[in-house]
Amino acid sequence: MDLHSIKVACTSCNLRELCLPMGLAPPEMEQLDHLITNRRRVRRGAALFAAGDPFTSLYAVRSGFFKTSVTTADGRDQVTGFQMAGEILGLDGIVQDKHACSAIALEDAEVCVLPFDKLEQLSREFSALQHHVHRIMSREIVRDQGVMLLLGSMRAEERLAAFLLNLVQRLHARGFSKSEMVLRMTREEIGSYLGMKLETVSRTFSRFQEDGIIEVKQRYVRILDPNALNALVNHAHTGGTDRVD
Amino acid sequence: MDLHSIKVACTSCNLRELCLPMGLAPPEMEQLDHLITNRRRVRRGAALFAAGDPFTSLYAVRSGFFKTSVTTADGRDQVTGFQMAGEILGLDGIVQDKHACSAIALEDAEVCVLPFDKLEQLSREFSALQHHVHRIMSREIVRDQGVMLLLGSMRAEERLAAFLLNLVQRLHARGFSKSEMVLRMTREEIGSYLGMKLETVSRTFSRFQEDGIIEVKQRYVRILDPNALNALVNHAHTGGTDRVD
DNA sequence: CGGAACATTGAGAGGGATCAATGGACGTGG
DNA sequence: CCACGTCCATTGATCCCTCTCAATGTTCCG
Numbered sequence: 001m002d003l004h005s006i007k008v009a010c011t012s013c014n015l016r017e018l019c020l021p022m023g024l025a026p027p028e029m030e031q032l033d034h035l036i037t038n039r040r041r042v043r044r045g046a047a048l049f050a051a052g053d054p055f056t057s058l059y060a061v062r063s064g065f066f067k068t069s070v071t072t073a074d075g076r077d078q079v080t081g082f083q084m085a086g087e088i089l090g091l092d093g094i095v096q097d098k099h100a101c102s103a104i105a106l107e108d109a110e111v112c113v114l115p116f117d118k119l120e121q122l123s124r125e126f127s128a129l130q131h132h133v134h135r136i137m138s139r140e141i142v143r144d145q146g147v148m149l150l151l152g153s154m155r156a157e158e159r160l161a162a163f164l165l166n167l168v169q170r171l172h173a174r175g176f177s178k179s180e181m182v183l184r185m186t187r188e189e190i191g192s193y194l195g196m197k198l199e200t201v202s203r204t205f206s207r208f209q210e211d212g213i214i215e216v217k218q219r220y221v222r223i224l225d226p227n228a229l230n231a232l233v234n235h236a237h238t239g240g241t242d243r244v245d
Numbered sequence: 246m247d248l249h250s251i252k253v254a255c256t257s258c259n260l261r262e263l264c265l266p267m268g269l270a271p272p273e274m275e276q277l278d279h280l281i282t283n284r285r286r287v288r289r290g291a292a293l294f295a296a297g298d299p300f301t302s303l304y305a306v307r308s309g310f311f312k313t314s315v316t317t318a319d320g321r322d323q324v325t326g327f328q329m330a331g332e333i334l335g336l337d338g339i340v341q342d343k344h345a346c347s348a349i350a351l352e353d354a355e356v357c358v359l360p361f362d363k364l365e366q367l368s369r370e371f372s373a374l375q376h377h378v379h380r381i382m383s384r385e386i387v388r389d390q391g392v393m394l395l396l397g398s399m400r401a402e403e404r405l406a407a408f409l410l411n412l413v414q415r416l417h418a419r420g421f422s423k424s425e426m427v428l429r430m431t432r433e434e435i436g437s438y439l440g441m442k443l444e445t446v447s448r449t450f451s452r453f454q455e456d457g458i459i460e461v462k463q464r465y466v467r468i469l470d471p472n473a474l475n476a477l478v479n480h481a482h483t484g485g486t487d488r489v490d
Numbered sequence: 491c492g493g494a495a496c497a498t499t500g501a502g503a504g505g506g507a508t509c510a511a512t513g514g515a516c517g518t519g520g
Numbered sequence: 521c522c523a524c525g526t527c528c529a530t531t532g533a534t535c536c537c538t539c540t541c542a543a544t545g546t547t548c549c550g
Binding site for chain 3: 186187188198199201202203205206218219
């Protein structure tokens, strides 16, 4: 059976509480269903879109896992995020009518295609949808600020701790374990995201394991002491006056 | 005379080509004028808004200079951007109905207040305005990705070079010199933005000066060799094959 | 079974942080 | 107008976290 004929409407989608229709009333959600006529499958390693591609649509991840990355002229690239089910890709393309980053599937994935002109049209009719689109873009801006904080002011241990906590929290919101996960990305991709080299990522994983904070076996990670991870993220390490007041 | 009574409409504002009304047709711009009934002055050192403040409006910088920063529980903070005339502040507040970062004036400033509910209402009527709001948010997302690239994959010299080029380019777009500027922020604020310590910022400035790339005297900076700065930003420094072709 | 991709670990080097002192710029008040 | 304090910038010396280079181990798949 053709994938595109599998009708999974927003109204009946199990991601509706996380995804674009979040908080919308039934009539608005039905309108969204009309907008999403098209689904797209992306194989592991393939690009949903690449930097420079013309922008036409946003994408809602239905299943699978993505990374987004930007590349400089001289070939360096920086992973700017990892996206899982219910998250929206492609917001970077609006301003220039072409994508500023690339989105690569880290495992076989499926996305709902949201033609942006139609989405704008519908947002003009439904103020709840309009506001929701604004919230999604604002959320991305706030997320980016968090990454800047991480990259600009944290040391390697803190970065990796924050990364693991963020990841497991998002997975937990999707019904997965609160303490276990299988990473979909390589050490190098984690390192690129966190602004450190893959060896440093690996070493930091090992140190966490030695300290009994996590259990790591390649891509598998289990958080044994979430408080220790939280402490790493939330406490400054300058001066030694680690007061918790 | 009261500041608020000084009517400077978008239609006659000298920033209209850079600011929110950019590219809008005259009738839409007039509608914007009705929306912006209120101006606000912010003294040097004062906050336009602080993290946690309830979100009501976006702000368009009319004059002056701002920094935005986020703060962690343990008191570390990270400057996430510097904003000058024509740039929009406050997009971070939409998602949670409260601001996620603080905006501090680095010199006496004046902003146009854009009540967000009214802006949403107006964008439902005018699709050009609607799209423009989306472009502004997308632009911020793309800018943030650039900062991540800078923080995640550049060394100190490259960061400062990119910073200076970005700043002078934005100033030039506002009619200032292409090669000279007076920095409105301290070394510490630059350092926070670029993820380095103030001493490193200062040392890097000095090195650039020794190399004849720039001339620095405290806050005054003159770019003597823009190509050298560009080369720093665009060429990888791994392997030692620093060809300048 | 062999190869490719990925992860781990070690040794050594270096870039930026840290600690510390000095020097300018600017504003305020005598 | 100068003295003084404050804030900011510069510069030096030293340390250490992370990078780099390199070798080995593991997993997966043709």
